[in-house]
Amino acid sequence: MKNLINLVDKKLDEYLQITYPEEIFKAMKYTLMLPGKRLRPVMCLETVRMLNGDISKALPTACAIEMLHAQSLIHDDLPCMDNDDFRRGKPSNHKVFGEANAVLAGDALLTFAPQLIIEKTQELPPETVLKLVHEYTKFAGAYALIAGQVVDIESEGGKLTLSAKETLDFIHLNKTAALFRLAIRCGAIISRTDDTVLNELDKFAKKFGLAFQIYDDIMDEISTFEELGKTIGKDKNSGKLTYVSLYGLDEAKKKFELLINDCYAIVEKYNSTIFKDILNKLRDRILGV
Amino acid sequence: MKNLINLVDKKLDEYLQITYPEEIFKAMKYTLMLPGKRLRPVMCLETVRMLNGDISKALPTACAIEMLHAQSLIHDDLPCMDNDDFRRGKPSNHKVFGEANAVLAGDALLTFAPQLIIEKTQELPPETVLKLVHEYTKFAGAYALIAGQVVDIESEGGKLTLSAKETLDFIHLNKTAALFRLAIRCGAIISRTDDTVLNELDKFAKKFGLAFQIYDDIMDEISTFEELGKTIGKDKNSGKLTYVSLYGLDEAKKKFELLINDCYAIVEKYNSTIFKDILNKLRDRILGV
Numbered sequence: 001m002k003n004l005i006n007l008v009d010k011k012l013d014e015y016l017q018i019t020y021p022e023e024i025f026k027a028m029k030y031t032l033m034l035p036g037k038r039l040r041p042v043m044c045l046e047t048v049r050m051l052n053g054d055i056s057k058a059l060p061t062a063c064a065i066e067m068l069h070a071q072s073l074i075h076d077d078l079p080c081m082d083n084d085d086f087r088r089g090k091p092s093n094h095k096v097f098g099e100a101n102a103v104l105a106g107d108a109l110l111t112f113a114p115q116l117i118i119e120k121t122q123e124l125p126p127e128t129v130l131k132l133v134h135e136y137t138k139f140a141g142a143y144a145l146i147a148g149q150v151v152d153i154e155s156e157g158g159k160l161t162l163s164a165k166e167t168l169d170f171i172h173l174n175k176t177a178a179l180f181r182l183a184i185r186c187g188a189i190i191s192r193t194d195d196t197v198l199n200e201l202d203k204f205a206k207k208f209g210l211a212f213q214i215y216d217d218i219m220d221e222i223s224t225f226e227e228l229g230k231t232i233g234k235d236k237n238s239g240k241l242t243y244v245s246l247y248g249l250d251e252a253k254k255k256f257e258l259l260i261n262d263c264y265a266i267v268e269k270y271n272s273t274i275f276k277d278i279l280n281k282l283r284d285r286i287l288g289v
Numbered sequence: 290m291k292n293l294i295n296l297v298d299k300k301l302d303e304y305l306q307i308t309y310p311e312e313i314f315k316a317m318k319y320t321l322m323l324p325g326k327r328l329r330p331v332m333c334l335e336t337v338r339m340l341n342g343d344i345s346k347a348l349p350t351a352c353a354i355e356m357l358h359a360q361s362l363i364h365d366d367l368p369c370m371d372n373d374d375f376r377r378g379k380p381s382n383h384k385v386f387g388e389a390n391a392v393l394a395g396d397a398l399l400t401f402a403p404q405l406i407i408e409k410t411q412e413l414p415p416e417t418v419l420k421l422v423h424e425y426t427k428f429a430g431a432y433a434l435i436a437g438q439v440v441d442i443e444s445e446g447g448k449l450t451l452s453a454k455e456t457l458d459f460i461h462l463n464k465t466a467a468l469f470r471l472a473i474r475c476g477a478i479i480s481r482t483d484d485t486v487l488n489e490l491d492k493f494a495k496k497f498g499l500a501f502q503i504y505d506d507i508m509d510e511i512s513t514f515e516e517l518g519k520t521i522g523k524d525k526n527s528g529k530l531t532y533v534s535l536y537g538l539d540e541a542k543k544k545f546e547l548l549i550n551d552c553y554a555i556v557e558k559y560n561s562t563i564f565k566d567i568l569n570k571l572r573d574r575i576l577g578v
Contacts, residue, residue, distance in 0.1 A: 080388035111430030141400030
């Protein structure tokens, strides 16, 4: 796990070189290089490894997905969105580079990510590279990531077209789960796996994404600024729709447990210590060791 | 010309269907469907036509470039950027949908454009489609469009690393010319032309882009709100670096004339009434009939 994180960090730094005009590349790199668990790129690489693919072919795509993740954090933190001053314990992007550069740094990451996949992916045929970029565009845009963010904002304003439960699942299947789905699907595509495996892993990614979001909501309730590196209790104080606010803490934990058990059941079929470690860490933090 | 504009309008409307969550698709469509000259997609299609290619193969790409153009307008108009309340005579995107949705609508267009190229381009091999998406990512990001916008913002704050003349050319080669280059280069790629023609047309696009920007700067000086549909004299009042502010009106006109004559010289070699019409319109407005 640690090795994969280091590899991703090294590659992110290498792929994104600072050139003129430096300010924009610095802004892009600032949020991207904040120390993190690199969960999405690691899961992409680990999918390739456990399906007997070659992880060197997946590095550009794995890093592109982390860039998309950084993009979504930068834009989500903007004053006109969630208005968050901190991210991973540091001032958020617009606090350091100003709002205009933060908007543009997000835009730049959103475009650099597929450019990276196209320019740096080696030894894969053009139709496979095109498939990876296609997956990227499907999950990064208005049919997933942005749909989730839009409904999230609408729900804060009390504008719900679906029921509260449906809305909450819609938001996080599209916001949180989308990036995990993208990571794992791309890993499966690079490994040239068949559709049965792809679909099973996709199901895992959806369930994992929802479990991860419930974990996040519970942590916002029970954790500290020091532990999370971002403003705590903000969701609660703003009356935001979360798994804890809608279901209560106990019910949210139960929901988490069901999802995480489904995840274990799928991962059992594959040989992956890393996926098990990730599940263990989440489970132990929420349900106790 | 009119036929191509109508075709582009029809296809833009058709490609971008409104689905749940409707607000984001409405915001994307609002700026995209404001009546305009559709100069970039028309130039893309006309490049294909004059090189004896099949324009039906170019429609998704031409529309994708107009989407990128709309994206750049939406984000440029934001309060944290140029803070413009009007665009093409109508309230700008954030004035209608709010800032958060305007940021997200821009993000969504930026991602939908390459998705459209991938999903709707017919009868071109995957390596050609990949080339088109690659061109798109190169010009939409921090190496072109966004670099231009960043230096534009920096120059307003008086932070220049290059000379004023170099800065101005850098901004507009990257901001304005980039979209024309993208349109014409993609047209050439779809027509499977050789590199000599591609490079010559690329040179045309650069010169045209700069001429178009000087035209724009002069119009901001001599035109009216009714004619342009956006706030007039804003550049002048904000002390912004423009071809008119830097060179003076007469010198700017001379620079425009030189560039537009170079454009005529290149277009002469090809059989295109549409390109000549476009050049005529710009020239007549600035230099008189």
